[in-house]
Amino acid sequence: MPLRDEWCDLARKLDWSFSYAEERQVFPEALSGTPWLSAQEWRDWDEPFRSTYAEYVSTQHKKEVSFQAIAEAVGRVEDVSKLDAGWLSVVKLHMATLPLAEFAAVVGNLRAARFGRDSAWRMTSLLGALDELRHTQLPLRAMHDLVRYDQQFEWTHRLFHSDDWVAVAGRHLVDELLLGSDAIEFAIGTHFVFETGFTNLQFIGLTAMAKAVGDRLFEQMLQSIQTDEARHAQIGHPVLKKLVQIDPARAQRLVNKWFWRSFRFFAVVTGFAMDYLTPLSARRASFKEFVEEWVLDQFQSSLSELGLELPKYWQAFIDALPIYHHMLYASAYTYRATTWFDFVLPGPAERAWLLQKYPQTWPELEPVWCNIEERWRAAGPGVEWFTHGTTPVGFCNLCQLVLCGGAPSRNSAVFVEAPGRRYVFCSEQCRELFFAEPERYAAHQGVVERILAGKAPANLLELLRYFGLSDASWGRDVTSGDYDFLRGGGRP
Amino acid sequence: MAIPVYAFVRGDTLGLVVLAVETESVDELALRLSRAAAPRVKLDGKLHVLHRGRVLRGSLTLNQAGVRALDRVDLTTEGDGG
Numbered sequence: 344m345p346l347r348d349e350w351c352d353l354a355r356k357l358d359w360s361f362s363y364a365e366e367r368q369v370f371p372e373a374l375s376g377t378p379w380l381s382a383q384e385w386r387d388w389d390e391p392f393r394s395t396y397a398e399y400v401s402t403q404h405k406k407e408v409s410f411q412a413i414a415e416a417v418g419r420v421e422d423v424s425k426l427d428a429g430w431l432s433v434v435k436l437h438m439a440t441l442p443l444a445e446f447a448a449v450v451g452n453l454r455a456a457r458f459g460r461d462s463a464w465r466m467t468s469l470l471g472a473l474d475e476l477r478h479t480q481l482p483l484r485a486m487h488d489l490v491r492y493d494q495q496f497e498w499t500h501r502l503f504h505s506d507d508w509v510a511v512a513g514r515h516l517v518d519e520l521l522l523g524s525d526a527i528e529f530a531i532g533t534h535f536v537f538e539t540g541f542t543n544l545q546f547i548g549l550t551a552m553a554k555a556v557g558d559r560l561f562e563q564m565l566q567s568i569q570t571d572e573a574r575h576a577q578i579g580h581p582v583l584k585k586l587v588q589i590d591p592a593r594a595q596r597l598v599n600k601w602f603w604r605s606f607r608f609f610a611v612v613t614g615f616a617m618d619y620l621t622p623l624s625a626r627r628a629s630f631k632e633f634v635e636e637w638v639l640d641q642f643q644s645s646l647s648e649l650g651l652e653l654p655k656y657w658q659a660f661i662d663a664l665p666i667y668h669h670m671l672y673a674s675a676y677t678y679r680a681t682t683w684f685d686f687v688l689p690g691p692a693e694r695a696w697l698l699q700k701y702p703q704t705w706p707e708l709e710p711v712w713c714n715i716e717e718r719w720r721a722a723g724p725g726v727e728w729f730t731h732g733t734t735p736v737g738f739c740n741l742c743q744l745v746l747c748g749g750a751p752s753r754n755s756a757v758f759v760e761a762p763g764r765r766y767v768f769c770s771e772q773c774r775e776l777f778f779a780e781p782e783r784y785a786a787h788q789g790v791v792e793r794i795l796a797g798k799a800p801a802n803l804l805e806l807l808r809y810f811g812l813s814d815a816s817w818g819r820d821v822t823s824g825d826y827d828f829l830r831g832g833g834r835p
Numbered sequence: 836m837a838i839p840v841y842a843f844v845r846g847d848t849l850g851l852v853v854l855a856v857e858t859e860s861v862d863e864l865a866l867r868l869s870r871a872a873a874p875r876v877k878l879d880g881k882l883h884v885l886h887r888g889r890v891l892r893g894s895l896t897l898n899q900a901g902v903r904a905l906d907r908v909d910l911t912t913e914g915d916g917g
Contacts, residue, residue: 737850746850
């Protein structure tokens, strides 16, 4: 064994036997996770990076110096103001959803750093917590100076403190996954599914797009974060491997659940960016192609290697992949004032590209965009309200996202009558997950429940204020309808 | 009495929550739904409201038609398969 590896074991495998307390008291099942196993059974736990503290500090220091140099060189208002307006919405969307979710991940990692069942697991989780603290502060710092240029950048800090519908959905996911899960569920849901399975979409796919649009600050930030994620995401595999040996049914259930919930989340944050907000010239592949390249293959091989089946909702995911984010984007475009970033109206060239990438599903979406386009023509530039909805929209009682499942010809919303309450879900999958653990979700009030309870206003303008938005921050069309292709008069 | 109903318009991309009135007619509700979805969907032809698998007669009030709070209704047009 090389000297470094010997030293790693000496420095990381530090558990001892308890004599003044029961092991179950020190590591209670509610926090350490189910099934509860003795330390002896976890003693072979290991992950491939095996970083020591000294290596961690040295590497992170270099990354920080490198990123700060980039931020000082290209992170000024005058640099950012040169970027494409649609791309700036990508930045605003990602920068708002990232830092406070990462801060919640600090807590999740710290819980595992205390209640993880092997000392090497706990140490790696502690370094993971430091990573996530870094990922909280990097975007907050980088976007801070941009607030004076554009108030929408303030939402980097504000989103999770607001009751905007995206924040309600984001917190619902983050609170459960990062704050409310035991160490085993956290490792599988966060590290194995969310980070290993999906964040490559963000950190590799979007990094390539950032480079293509010339946004070096965003590119460097994502790259810098990705190297941390790649390391601490490795915690998930050995935990899942052990769970598969002891309780394969539970292992499968956790993978099923977090795969579906993660997909719903990434369809918004990555689907919008890759297929709509990034300028056509900078797109390397569609959202679907990126998912096929970075999620499907990797997931299938990882699960197969562990002896697990594909997630239960795999076919539903395959069916939703070419349409769900399109349903959401068209809906959000016509409710754009309810968000803190601006939207791009896909023109003839973008829609031809979307048809080519989504030949089976785009024809159902095309009439929606033709209608929006006709209304912009009728109203003229600047008349945002004519292409904007005013009626409250429905949200799923599990994922808290808009009821956008299915297709324009058949919305997949599911209604369930329960004692004292009627529930609505965007899909059969969300319904099933809700009723698998109703005690976790039943008390939550989504936007519609708040309106019906008189806690939130039903009038859209008042609702925007409830969301924390103002005329200076709410979303608009990036050109306010002033597109060359709208001036021609005819249809594309 | 006002009753919120979930509404799905054929061709639309999302579900809406419309505040209806028990005494308004099914036709009036249909018109309101079509206006609510107008930014995304242009409906041509006679409007039909579906509730629990059947098409509601336009002249009935929502109360007479049995539409209750938080029910699902679907709006379709003649000949679109709804």
